[in-house]
Amino acid sequence: MSISSNSVIAQYKQRICSEYQHVTEYNSLPGENVLLCERYTEPLIIQKHRDQKEREEEISSKGESFQQVLSSRSSHESVLNSLFHTDDHGITPRAVILQGNSGNGKSFAVQKIMMDWASGNLYKDQFDVVFHLKCKEINCISGEKSLLELLSWSCGLTSDEISQMLQRSSERVLFIIDGFDELRLTQDVYYMTSPTDPDQRCTPVLTLCALLRGHLQANSFLLVTSRSTATDTLSKLLKNPQRFTEIMGFSERGVEEYFQKFFQDEELFRNAYTFVKSNETLFTACSIPVICWIICTVIRERFNDGADITSGLETTTSIYVDFVLTLLEHHSQGLNQSVPNLLRSLGQLAERGMQEQQVLFDEKIINETVQDPACCPFLCKFLFKRRIQQETMFSFMHLSFQEFFTALYYVCLDKDQAMMNLTKLCTIRHTLREFFYEPTHFSDVVKFAFGLFNKDLQCTLIKHGLSVHQNVEADLKQWFKNKIQNFEPYMFNYLYELHEKSFVEEAIQAWHEICISDTILRRTDCWALMYCAQCCHSIRSLNLDFCMLTPDKLSIILPVVNKFESLRGGKTQSVDVTPVWDADEHCSVRSLKLSVSDDVSSVCLGFCYSNVVRSLCFNLPRSEAIDWAKLLQIFHKTDLDAFTSAIHSLPKLKTLELDVDVLDKSLSLWTLSISQNVSSLTELK
Numbered sequence: 069m070s071i072s073s074n075s076v077i078a079q080y081k082q083r084i085c086s087e088y089q090h091v092t093e094y095n096s097l098p099g100e101n102v103l104l105c106e107r108y109t110e111p112l113i114i115q116k117h118r119d120q121k122e123r124e125e126e127i128s129s130k131g132e133s134f135q136q137v138l139s140s141r142s143s144h145e146s147v148l149n150s151l152f153h154t155d156d157h158g159i160t161p162r163a164v165i166l167q168g169n170s171g172n173g174k175s176f177a178v179q180k181i182m183m184d185w186a187s188g189n190l191y192k193d194q195f196d197v198v199f200h201l202k203c204k205e206i207n208c209i210s211g212e213k214s215l216l217e218l219l220s221w222s223c224g225l226t227s228d229e230i231s232q233m234l235q236r237s238s239e240r241v242l243f244i245i246d247g248f249d250e251l252r253l254t255q256d257v258y259y260m261t262s263p264t265d266p267d268q269r270c271t272p273v274l275t276l277c278a279l280l281r282g283h284l285q286a287n288s289f290l291l292v293t294s295r296s297t298a299t300d301t302l303s304k305l306l307k308n309p310q311r312f313t314e315i316m317g318f319s320e321r322g323v324e325e326y327f328q329k330f331f332q333d334e335e336l337f338r339n340a341y342t343f344v345k346s347n348e349t350l351f352t353a354c355s356i357p358v359i360c361w362i363i364c365t366v367i368r369e370r371f372n373d374g375a376d377i378t379s380g381l382e383t384t385t386s387i388y389v390d391f392v393l394t395l396l397e398h399h400s401q402g403l404n405q406s407v408p409n410l411l412r413s414l415g416q417l418a419e420r421g422m423q424e425q426q427v428l429f430d431e432k433i434i435n436e437t438v439q440d441p442a443c444c445p446f447l448c449k450f451l452f453k454r455r456i457q458q459e460t461m462f463s464f465m466h467l468s469f470q471e472f473f474t475a476l477y478y479v480c481l482d483k484d485q486a487m488m489n490l491t492k493l494c495t496i497r498h499t500l501r502e503f504f505y506e507p508t509h510f511s512d513v514v515k516f517a518f519g520l521f522n523k524d525l526q527c528t529l530i531k532h533g534l535s536v537h538q539n540v541e542a543d544l545k546q547w548f549k550n551k552i553q554n555f556e557p558y559m560f561n562y563l564y565e566l567h568e569k570s571f572v573e574e575a576i577q578a579w580h581e582i583c584i585s586d587t588i589l590r591r592t593d594c595w596a597l598m599y600c601a602q603c604c605h606s607i608r609s610l611n612l613d614f615c616m617l618t619p620d621k622l623s624i625i626l627p628v629v630n631k632f633e634s635l636r637g638g639k640t641q642s643v644d645v646t647p648v649w650d651a652d653e654h655c656s657v658r659s660l661k662l663s664v665s666d667d668v669s670s671v672c673l674g675f676c677y678s679n680v681v682r683s684l685c686f687n688l689p690r691s692e693a694i695d696w697a698k699l700l701q702i703f704h705k706t707d708l709d710a711f712t713s714a715i716h717s718l719p720k721l722k723t724l725e726l727d728v729d730v731l732d733k734s735l736s737l738w739t740l741s742i743s744q745n746v747s748s749l750t751e752l753k
Contacts, residue, residue, distance in 0.1 A: 073236055076229045077197060083224065084186035088179050094394055095365065108180050109326040111173050111357065112316040113148070113166075114141050120428065120452050120461070127427045128467045131348030131590075135320040138355065142319065148181055149190055151313060152289060161311035162282070163290040167299050168315035169465050170399045170445035171358030171391070174293040177315065178246045181291070185242075195289070196240040197233050199223060203251040204401060206276060212269040215284050218276070227267075234266060234285065241288040243279060249298035249442070250401050251276070257305075282307030297442040297449040300460075317355035326357070330364040340367045346591035346624055349384050349468050349512065353391070356465070362390045383565045385519025388472045389528060392446070396532075399445040408481070408533050413438045414446060415477020418470045419489065422513060427470065428461045446473070468512065475516035479536045479544075480529065511558045517544060519565030549575055557584050560596035563603075572603040581609040589615045594624040601628040608633045670723035673711065675735065689720060708738045715742055725753040 090101040091108075118126070118141075129137050154160045168174045178200065184190035185198045201222050209221065216227040223230075234241060251273060262278035263270050266285070270278075278284045280292070286307070294302050303310065318326060324341060331337040344350050344363060353359045366382050396407055403410065417437045421427060428450070434441050441447050441462060446469060450461045464470040478489060519525065521541045529535060548562060552575055563572045582597070589597075589612065601607055610625075610632045629635060672685035715721065724742065728735060743752050 081186040088183040130352045134352045163306045164311045166293045172315045173357040195242040196237040198242045200244045203247040209272045214269045215266040239287045245292040248294035280305045323354045326360045395445040402443045412481045414473045418473035431460045434462045471512045480534045518562040557593045564596035564599045569603045583611040594621045610635045672725040674727040723751040
């Protein structure tokens, strides 16, 4: 390559570094941006088509099980620097498809590639020149343009400079075509004669298609991003050999890394991440980078306003509404129908899937329900092999979005059938264990319905031409009051999503005790329980016997423990002599009893082998300031020093009772030390 060409490329790289080092976010004011390095987090990219069973598993799983599903896909993981590596057969792809759902970070990844190439950190030995063409912008170009003119318009170089680079380095050029699904294709492109010369002028779309087919710059390389709804069309236009890759979004580690980068404050990061991880639905949705950004942005705003970020940051429904509105505003170019009509059709499709217990829809059903599904940012398209043919199927981005659109359809778009259908869904939800991976997906539809009645959220919906039906709200609240007599733990989530303190007090004002036994409490349930306890002052006792309480779940309800006169809890197994007691997610309390009364303070510790606490009982004076967090730390430790610290935090301790399997030497010495050093202690059993 000539000296002049090298000089032009060096200047081009400097310009790329200057332009691409910043990110303009959805809510950025003019001139406002952040550094790319402070936002970009490596997504999970795989090089594998999944079969129908795998797709259903990905769409239907939530929380930890969803992260396990993502981890199982990571054996096929790829990173940006290996997209053009030679495969096991010695074949190097000339064209790579990078598929991903709306908001999954395709354009973000492209910006990272451009920045790293220009900085000399990526493709240094593969590509001398990388060009970036955005299909959304190409749609806006009028008249006829040659390839040189398109590139000049895109990158700011002159046609002569680009021509010189292409002639001298034709086999070391990468063209990145971003957002193929947004390209306004017509059937003409399949029949019209393609240009073969970079100087030849024709419509911008036809010029771009000639580049994709290899009719222009045949020896160059291509990276094309697209949503799944256009990938099959793209593959037919694209030159060979091709490689298919897909952005799956963030893994669990990626979500944590994104939160760390966003906040850059350890305490704020930890509080925000802990909250999100405690909500199975939100934590699942955080695999979508845009949702990560929405949650972090909302939390930061609350923090800047001086709000307590640990007290119910945001409802799940509000985050989903924000996400839907973001996609409608920024990822829905080409829609030829109104937003209410689009949401109505999506709601009808979602409800049909919920009633018929399906997350994958065939092409016929989609075409009957949704107008122009290729332009809808909430639907995904899959091709599956069926013997000697291919079958096209569609789905929502995740089952939780199917639940959300079902609820939206009922409360905003279909007032006549809303309550009947909602009640029906609640009634039949327990019959769906074989199809859905959790038995609570239909209750999640009702949860979203309650969330849509939140007053602040109603104002947001009205601004976008939607409003909830007030008669449905009244009916749903009355249904809840009747249903609360046969209480189930997930119903707390309805109240949390509604986030209406006056109704919480009204609905459960007659309660003096919450008794939940022999069930597996999710972290989401514990968070909702904490919110309801904060709102209602009538509850005096919490009984969680045999509810598989883990230390992380206990920590969620710690802020309201002082409100209760007694707290009971434990796990279901009757025999567990060798548990692992640490902060691990799977650790659980063998037995727990806490009470606040006028009696003298007493503590009962139950030990199993290796001096590990298996049961715990506190009876503490009402007047004493109790550090519940410190007491419950016992369940995170296995050493006697932790127990000593907890005992010394109770200056009025009168009675200590030990229940042990084996009174060994270390436990005997520890007991003697306690009896000598705790001056208030009068009775030791």
